[in-house]
Amino acid sequence: MSSTAHLTWFARHEFRLAWREWLAMMTGGRRRRNRALIGLLVFAAILHLPAYAVVARYVDLRFPLDPSSLIVLTATIFLSWALMLSQAIESVTRVFSPAPISI
């Protein structure tokens, strides 16, 4: 596997884990996951309405974006990526390296 293919493969693995963890957390591990998932999506969509009502009056995003908006967007994406990376490293460490102090 090339390094790009390897990265894609690893990202797919991490995405699958993240998706399953998230789904289990959101549905409380219940069996009727589809119903719970649809309910969650509807709930999230509805939440956008009050969020839009509050935020829209302060934000006036137009393309092309100005530098400060770009910085905020980039920082948000970078922080999300860093969080995902730390989660991935933590889960790999948990799986492959148990505590080193047992004799």
Add this chain to the structure above:
Amino acid sequence: MTSQLSALALRGLTKRFDRPAVDALDLTIRVGEFYALLGPNGAGKTTTLRMVAGLLRPDAGSVSILGIDALADPVAAKQIMAWVSDEPMIYDKLTPLEYLEFVAGLWGIDPRTSEQSARNLLISLGLEPHLNERCEGFSKGMRQKVALAGALVHDPRLIILDEPLTGLDALSARHVKGLLQERVRTGCTVIMTTHILEVAERMADRIGVIASGRLIAEGTLAELRERNGRNDTTLEDMFIALVDTEAAAA
């Protein structure tokens, strides 16, 4: 099956925590041997195996795995060995097949070839009915078997197991023992720590007893009995006598 090349050679291996955990240990295990490493709690078995597996750096000494200096070239050494901890650490949200495919991917094995060998490994460990169930609902024994299968997926030549049979029911233990014996028949070397002395007595070609980080006895069961002076002694009796003698001398 034996050969001149040793599967594992430890020379002067030393590790200290607040006290010496492994004390200038010399140990040679031949290719194709089933070797049982016994010792009381805190004797240094796990620390020794963790240093061999590259999970702990020794304070002194050398580790040679099939002729490869594991301290100088740990990647090459890890490619030909497997480490199975007593605490099975697997991804709860993956099925056994998915977990093995992931591990095979880490080793860079082609998914087309790894899928079949992963399936065969899991079936040989009695996990066929659970191939597509997530590991989160598995018992400790089932998790231990998945971890073992994951360790074997890259076809290692040296297999190191730390208490692999603890917590397994009779059928699961039989599956694991059968798989290990099959690997030994194909020329692999197995090193196993265990507190179940009957297993060591029945399965091991040679037995090493470690106490206070030092090897205090080693040999086949017959050799250990000969040294003990009685042919009808069980391994348990010999083990307790050895450990008591060592404790009295310390």
